Amino acid sequence: MNALVVPRYDIQELLLFEELPLLPMSSLIDSLFAALELITQQDPMLWTVVARSLWVSLWATAISSVFGICFGAWLAVSRFDGRAVLLTLLNTLLALPSVVVGLVVYLLLSRSGPLGHLGWLFSLKAMVLAQSVLVFPVVAALTRQCVEDADRLHGEQLQSLGAGSGLRSWLLVWDERYVFLTIVITAFGRAISEVGAVMVVGGNIEGFTRVMTTAIALETSKGDLPLALALGLVLLAVVLVLNIGVAAVKSWCLRMDGAASNTLQKVWV
Amino acid sequence: MTPQLKLQGVVVQFGQHRALHQIDISVHAGERVAFVGANGSGKSTLLRAIHGVLPVTSGHIHWHGQVQQAMVFQRPYMLRTSVRNFVALALWLQGNNWSTSKEKAFNALHQVNLQDLADRNAKTLSGGQQQRLAFARALAVHPQCMLLDEPTSSLDPHAKREVERIMQDWIADNATTLLFSSHNLGQVKRLATRVVYLESGRILADLPTEQFFHQPLEHSHPEAHLFLRGERV
Numbered sequence: 001m002n003a004l005v006v007p008r009y010d011i012q013e014l015l016l017f018e019e020l021p022l023l024p025m026s027s028l029i030d031s032l033f034a035a036l037e038l039i040t041q042q043d044p045m046l047w048t049v050v051a052r053s054l055w056v057s058l059w060a061t062a063i064s065s066v067f068g069i070c071f072g073a074w075l076a077v078s079r080f081d082g083r084a085v086l087l088t089l090l091n092t093l094l095a096l097p098s099v100v101v102g103l104v105v106y107l108l109l110s111r112s113g114p115l116g117h118l119g120w121l122f123s124l125k126a127m128v129l130a131q132s133v134l135v136f137p138v139v140a141a142l143t144r145q146c147v148e149d150a151d152r153l154h155g156e157q158l159q160s161l162g163a164g165s166g167l168r169s170w171l172l173v174w175d176e177r178y179v180f181l182t183i184v185i186t187a188f189g190r191a192i193s194e195v196g197a198v199m200v201v202g203g204n205i206e207g208f209t210r211v212m213t214t215a216i217a218l219e220t221s222k223g224d225l226p227l228a229l230a231l232g233l234v235l236l237a238v239v240l241v242l243n244i245g246v247a248a249v250k251s252w253c254l255r256m257d258g259a260a261s262n263t264l265q266k267v268w269v
Numbered sequence: 270m271t272p273q274l275k276l277q278g279v280v281v282q283f284g285q286h287r288a289l290h291q292i293d294i295s296v297h298a299g300e301r302v303a304f305v306g307a308n309g310s311g312k313s314t315l316l317r318a319i320h321g322v323l324p325v326t327s328g329h330i331h332w333h334g335q336v337q338q339a340m341v342f343q344r345p346y347m348l349r350t351s352v353r354n355f356v357a358l359a360l361w362l363q364g365n366n367w368s369t370s371k372e373k374a375f376n377a378l379h380q381v382n383l384q385d386l387a388d389r390n391a392k393t394l395s396g397g398q399q400q401r402l403a404f405a406r407a408l409a410v411h412p413q414c415m416l417l418d419e420p421t422s423s424l425d426p427h428a429k430r431e432v433e434r435i436m437q438d439w440i441a442d443n444a445t446t447l448l449f450s451s452h453n454l455g456q457v458k459r460l461a462t463r464v465v466y467l468e469s470g471r472i473l474a475d476l477p478t479e480q481f482f483h484q485p486l487e488h489s490h491p492e493a494h495l496f497l498r499g500e501r502v
Binding site for chain 1: 317320322323339340342345346348349358359362363390392393406
C-alpha cells in the first residue's frame with residue numbers, strides 16, 4: 001500500500017516565493033481614483049458590464065417577485081397537511097449557496113439536460129433563470145411571514161366581510177404593499193451581488209455574459225485589485241442609487257396616503 | 270316561535286385552554302342581547318364563533334334561514350384606501366357591482382356622518398372616526414343580525430357618545446337582532462333587552478335586562494351579583 005505523502009508548506013516560504021498581490025492603503029485610494037476615472041471617463045466596457053448586470057438582476061428580481069409574492073401569499077393563508085414541512089424547506093432554501101443553484105441550472109440547461117433544447121446555456125437568459133431560482137425563496141419566505149402576521153391580526157375582519165382566503169391574502173398584500181418594496185429591494189440585492197450562479201451558467205464571457213461580480217472575480221484572480229475594487233465600488237453605488245430611489249418612492253406614497261387617497265382610489269376602480 | 274340563532278353545546282378550545290364550555294343559548298329575531306363578564310370570560314370568543322370567523326371545537330351553531338350578519342370589532346382594521354372605497358369593498362364582496370357599491374357606500378357614510386371624509390385615507394382617521402366607519406360598513410349591508418365586540422371600549426368619552434348615538438338610531442329604525450359585548454353597564458342598560466353573564470367560558474346568568482339590574486341576584490346568581498358589585502374581576 002502506498003503511503004500518503006502530504007507536502008509540507010511553510011506559509012513564510014510561500015510569501016517569499018509567490019508574488020501574492022498585497023494591497024497597501026495607497027492601493028485603496030488608487031482604486032477609488034480608478035473607479036472615479038472609470039465613471040467620469042464613461043468607460044464603455046464598464047457601462048456595458050453595469051447595464052448587463054442591471055438587466056439580468058432586474059429581470060430576475062421581477063420574475064421571482066411575481067412568483068414569490070403569489071406563492072408566499074398563498075402559503076400564508078393556506079392550511080394543508082405537510083405545510084410545516086414546506087415552510088421548513090422554504091426557510092432552508094434561504095441559505096441556498098449560489099454555486100449550487102448555478103450547478104442545478106447548468107445541469108437543467110446542458111445539452112443532455114431536460115431544458116437543453118432551449119439552448120440557453122452561457123447566455124443572459126440562463127443567468128436570469130439562475131438568479132430567479134436563487135432569489136425566489138427570499139421573496140416567498142418574506143412574503144409568507146409578512147402576510148401571515150397581517151392575517152393573524154386582521155384576517156378575521158376581512159373574513160367577516162366575506163373575503164375568502166385567496167382574496168384575503170391579496171387584500172393583505174395590497175395593504176402591506178410598502179413592505180413589499182423592501183422585500184423586492186432585498187431580493188434585488190441578493191441577485192446583483194451573487195457571483196457563483198451567473199459564473200457557472202453564464203461562463204463569464206467577455207462582451208456577452210460578463211457582469212460586475214464575475215468581472216470583479218476575474219480581475220481579482222488576475223491580480224488587478226484596483227480595477228476589481230473600482231468595479232466593487234461601482235456595484236455598491238448602483239445599489240445605493242436604487243435604494244435611494246425606492247426609499248423616495250415609498251416616502252412619496254406614504255405622504256400621498258396621509259394627504260388624500262385619490263391616486264390610490266383610482267387603483268381600486 | 271323558532272329562534273333565529275341557536276347554539277348547542279358549543280365548545281371552543283385553543284390548545285389546552287378551553288375558552289368556551291358547552292354553551293347553549295337561543296336568540297330570537299329582534300332581541301338585543303348583551304354579553305357581560307370580566308376580561309377573558311369568553312365574550313369575544315363567543316361572538317367570533319357565532320359570526321363564523323372562529324371555528325368551534327365541538328357543538329353546533331344553527332341560524333334559522335339565511336341571516337345577513339355584520340360584525341364590528343373592538344379595534345377595526347382599516348385598509349389603506351379611501352373611506353368610501355373601504356365601505357364599498359364590503360358591498361362589492363356581497364355581490365354588488367363596483368359603481369353601485371360606491372353609491373351605497375356614500376349613503377352609509379351619511380348615516381354615520383362621515384360623508385365629508387369620503388375621500389380621506391381610512392388609515393388616517395381618528396379612533397372614533399374609524400369605529401364610525403366600521404359601523405357604516407356594517408350598516409351598508411343591511412344586516413338582520415349585528416354583532417358588536419366591545420365597540421366603544423377603546424374610545425374617548427366624546428367618541429363613545431357618538432358611536433352609541435349611531436347604535437341607538439339604528440336600533441330605533443331597525444327591528445334587527447343585536448348581539449354585543451360590553452364592559453359599560455350603563456350602555457348595556459340602555460341598549461340591551463337581555464343580559465348574558467359569562468365567567469371562565471360558561472354562561473352563569475341569562476336574564477332580561479330589568480331583572481339583571483334591578484332584582485336581587487345574590488341567591489339565584491351569586492357570581493353575577495358579585496360582578497355587579499365590582500367584586501368579580
